[in-house]
Amino acid sequence: MLTLLSSTWRVLAGHWPALVAWYLAGYLVHFGLIQLAGWVGAYTGTGGLLLLPLAILARLIAFVAMFLVVRDGLRELQAIAPVPQAAAERRETFLNTLLASILPFFAVYAAWGMLQDDVIAYDFRALQVRSDISWQAIANQTEAPTGGVGSNLTLDAVTGVLIIVAFAGRWAWKKWPKKLPAVFSVVAVYLEAVWVLLSIIVIKDALEAVNGWVDTRVGIQWALDFREWVSAQLVPVAWVWDGLEWFIGQLAGLVVEPLAWLAIAGVIYGQAIAAEKPKLDIALYKRARTHAEKVPTLLRRMLGQLGAEFASRFTPIVDAVVLMWRAGPLLIGTFILLYTIVLAGDTTLSYLVTRVIGPQSRVDFWLVVNDALTLALALVIEPIRISVVAGAYDTSLGALRRHRMVEAATTPTGGHGSTENLMNEG
Template sequence: MSEPTAESASETTAERPGLLARSRDLVGDSVSVVVAGARLWAGHWPLLLTVALLGGAGRMGAIWGAIEVSEVSPTLGFAVLALAPLSSVAAIVVMLHLLRDALPSLAAAGAVRAPDDVTSRRERHVVDVLASVLVPFLAVYASYGLLAEDRFRYQNGILGREFYTDGVLGGGTFDGERFFAATGVAEVVLVAVAVVLRWGLARLDGRLASRGRPRPRPLAFGGAYVEVFWMTALAGVLVHYKDRAWAWAESRRAVDVVVDAWLRVLDVLGPLGRPVDTVVDGLLGVVAAVDGLVVVPVAWLAVGAVVYGHRLAAPPRRVRTLPGAARVPVVVRRWGLDVADQVVGDLRSRFSALASGLRQLAVAGLGPMLVFALVFLVVGGLEDALAVGVRQVVGPQDLWTWLSFAPHVETVTRAVGLTVTAALLAAAVDRVLAPSVGQSSANDA
């Protein structure tokens, strides 16, 4: 066994201050983010709560409206249902916008002139990169169970209308077609048509811009709605097939073989079997909780980075994405491949802000993400504490009375938690964007 040398001892001593310094920086960042977020919330909570409640009301109203119009057309019902996540993401964007001028890096990022959109040829706004906001937002929305909850409330409302008519249970007839806007190939075609329609709206906006006309608000909102529609439809399909794949995997014989083998191992361990099983269950629980501990906080940071930093991201260059187009006849290329190439390029440009936001998070390092993840856990506990507090205040209630008011109570407690999340998110993204804002200012100078 070799004796430690003076050189190795000095290296160990040099490493410890560096580790201590990094630990102090991490703790300092945590405290500063929490303090900045608390100041933001204290100074803006009335506006933030108003916007959050309006977003929650819009979500619930969209679900109710979807149930109503589904009697006319299932596709129309799902078209209205897409307004539920749109109301939620609109509330998030508005809250973050209200906090932008309160922090230096966010204010500087908002003052930068954004590059022109590749399709509309106008200065790019959040509505032009809404797809970049929706990808991480839908990850949060689905992780919270809100995407599944929207579908459940929609389907449950339809069943209530079908089976509970004129105060009589079973007084109606069941129409299962109201559950689905489209299935299989028809759903894929519906998404493709929505993507092309989104590109067409951007092209129309570009025509108006070339004539010097301002962007009509209905056109901007219509494009945002189409974006939300096709992405929520696609998310619903992916969640459905993910659940089916998981159910298929759990039904396989190989799973039973592994479980039986593990039980035999525990039997062989005897008295040690119970503590070993407890430790393994705990580790599996940590792995299962990765979604809430890692994915959701990082997705929130990505939302903030796109909303605040989309002006700092250059759009991708317009390049031909379909190879071999030069060998195709001119007529086919002009009315087929060129249009497809423009649609694909437009789609790529809408996700460019997301790629830039993820790069900004990577450059910022693990510190801000870890800080926000830790603080985010406290915010989740705040919503649960508020829900428990409401139950304590109102006391025991009749089941049907509580079921009538539970969605409203949940909307309010979630809105309060969302205001805290928005304030902390703004403070965390302010730290993330500081290097990018400084570099942008240096380049402008």
Template sequence: MRQALSTLRRVLVRHWPTLMAWYLAGEIVHELAIELAGFVGGRTTLGGLLILPIAVAARLISYVAMYLTVRPSLRHTKPAASGGLRGFTTALLASILPFFAFYAAWGMLDADRNEFLRIAANSALAETGYGTEALGDRGGLVGGGPLSVALLIVALAVRLLLGRFEQRLPVWTRAAAVYTEVLWTFMLFTLVGQWWAGVLGWISQRAGVDWLQGIGDWFAAQIPFIAGIWELGTWTIGAVTDVVVMPAAWLMIVGVIYGTTFDGRTRLHAWSDTRLRGGARWMIRGLLDRIESLWAAVTVIWRGGPALFGATVLGYALWMLLERAGTRGVLQIIGGHEELFWRAVLPMILVLIAAVIEPLRVVLVATAYDAIVASPGSHLDAAGSERDVEARGAAGTVGDGEHEGAVGVVRDDEHRDDVVGG
């Protein structure tokens, strides 16, 4: 524990200004991308949809950059296997799917879409003289129709092609791979979210739901004690989600960014090496690598043991307390003002406060990850963090297991040394 605190202090001293800069850059690009997407969406919804995912990507890029910035200062997390644009985009591509799941689960994806819709609708109505009959393909309305499905399919197809021929393409095309991955993932979560909202709407309209709600209202009115227990349970679930689930989710995301792998080769690797050949090897091996990487990142949550995870939860709870107390303190120092003042200034104040406090969360989670990897019983390794799944899959189509080892599969004894040696 003392070593983890020493690492936390050292990383903060070394990297806090850089982390602040990355966070501010991500927030600025995020806001500009939403404004631009809304402006374009007011004239063509398709154009707005092509820009809107960049807003989410801006935040993703800033967080990936922050975690990669602190990585060299971690004691037990080995440096990336490859650097530069290739290493950075590899980490981005690996983290897009889990980051979007986190982003959507906490309502941030809906918030971005709603802001885009507000800007696009206002722009479209102003352009058409506030006549809804002349809107046409404008206004930012994102439905589950052919346009959204076609955009998802085209983006996914382009992404697969870029991945298939990645070794023959210049490095800059990896930026296009990141964009198409972000685009199809954004459309997937948008369509799934709309489908789920429709399911919930259908359920809420059933007669049985109204009957159950009526029973609940009767109990709340007749027996206040029951209502109090219900409110306490609701508050407890929310608190547990914030204090326990949030740090667990961030540990998983960091595990993906750092390319966490299991200590040694798995049965999936052995099976794919002996059973798969040709194009099937490239497709299925890439999928298996993605599944294994995600599962290894998920196991980070408990591989350090209950004491280490409990310390992480406690640290995260203290961070939340500091963030809320700091925000309240700054607002109290500013004092009371007119509503127009707060509309103009409050968003900027909140971003500046987050720019100061958010690096602390990044360092806290990264330090916890480093301590977990260093645990003797974790059997996890971050040495292959920038392991390029696409490159290894492409190499596997023309080579054998020995060639494959040259591009990313580390032997068991090397993995064991990495876990404890850092």
């Protein structure tokens, strides 16, 4: 607990102005790009959706920069992989970190409803601009733009082509980075964001459609009716069951978010040091390898390259999860508690501000200052939250290093090499 608090305070005290500056920059650029995407989307829905990933990338770049700017305050990480001194090496580190972070960040962004908020803001702006254009066209007796406005996506030919082209461009940069112009590295980041975002939106809409279909099935209704009948017959059991459902829901709400952000921190810092990877030394895996060796060499190579391309996006996440697992429940539980306290502080500050301001008109006051107040509170809370996550990662890394040192001291063979691998990574 004290180590985690000390690490968090060291990070926050030494980097608070930079954390505030990066968060503010990301917020403002994100807002501006949403407005621009909505304006373009009023004329062409495809063009607007191709600009929308840039808005989310602005938030991601800000968060990646916030985590990297505090890196020199993370003692355990610095002991293994110091901050690069050369500007070219720092740029390469930032680019690789950004590419590795897109998939987990966009997934968290969508899961917590932030993507939905962006889509709603984009749709609102596009409809607003389209309405103004239509009224102006009526007044001038000119032709108004036609075509759909909004972000509703289905896996049609256009969406499929966009996803395939973006993924292929990103793959080409990864395969031939030296043969392509240097500016293409920036394009590769954008292409990665495009195919990930469009895939997430399509998958989300498809899952909602499947859930809607399942909910209307007769078998589901029978199961619900049977549960109600059992609840009526066994009231104490129903009370216990409902209590367990409530407890699990509350526990998941408290645990999942901080662990997701700790995993993102692990992906970001994992570009400098790789956490210990899980070993797939199980019978099912061995049988799969045996059958795979019977596949023709050319086909096996092609499938292996495709599988490696997808697996490379999930490997950093697995590494981060393994690091959390090795850190132990006490440390992770302490981090979750501290993270929850920070979130409670956000709610408390918001409550106090509204009580200090007092009753005001919703139209004349709150619609004008609400966004500014929300931003002001975020500028206070977000640097603390990032410091907590970064401090927890560094503390987890320190716990893992000490654990390996103990193993090296007590194991006659093999332990020393494991410690050396950790110390020499990065």
